[in-house]
Amino acid sequence: GENVGLHLPTLSVQEGDNSIINCAYSNSASDYFIWYKQESGKGPQFIIDIRSNMDKRQGQRVTVLLNKTVKHLSLQIAATQPGDSAVYFCAENNAGGTSYGKLTFGQGTILTVHP
C-alpha cells in the first residue's frame, strides 16, 4: 500500500542556479554533522561535514551552515549541475552519552537539476 505522509521533500532548480537544501536535527547534544549525496542505485557519498564549534564550512562548490540555536543545518550548492541530481541526506552524531556515536539520518531531499 501507499506510504501516506512519507514522501521526500523535493527541490527542482535550473542548471547554473544555486541550491539550498535544509535539514532540522533533533538532538541538541549532537556535536558533528554530515551531508551525504546518494545517486540512484549507489551508496551514500560523503560531501562535507561540520563540527558544533563552527557555524560555517566551505568546500568545493558546497557550503554547510549550522544554526545550533534553532537546530538547523543547510547545504548550499553553487552553480548546480545536472550531475548534482540526487538525494541529499543530513546526519547528526552524538559522540557522548549512551548512543556511542550513532549517526542519525534525516529522511533526505530529492534534488533535480534541469539543463
Added chain:
Amino acid sequence: DVKVTQSSRYLVKRTGEKVFLECVQDMDHENMFWYRQDPGLGLRLIYFSYDVKMKEKGDIPEGYSVSREKKERFSLILESASTNQTSMYLCASRWDIDGKLFFGSGTQLSVL
C-alpha cells in the same frame, strides 16, 4: 581512497533461507555498521560493531544477527529470511566514534 566492498549487488532468496551479507573495508577502521534503506523510511541502523568481536544492537535488530571475527569484515546474517526483509542493505565503516561514515554500494535483497 577508502573502499567498503559489499559482496553482492543483487540477491534473490526464498522465505526461510539463511542469508549472509558480507562487507569488507580496507582502511583498518574500528567501527562498522549495517543499515537498511527503504523508500520513505530513510536509513535505519540494524547493528554496529566498534571493535573485533564486539557488537551492539541498532534500532531494528530483530530478525538479524552479525559477526565480526576480523577487523576488516562485518557480516550481516538473516537467520530465516522473510518477505519484510526485502530491502537495500548498506554497510559502512569509520575510523572512530566521531568520524564520517564511508558506505559500500549496497546490496538489494529480494525475499520471495
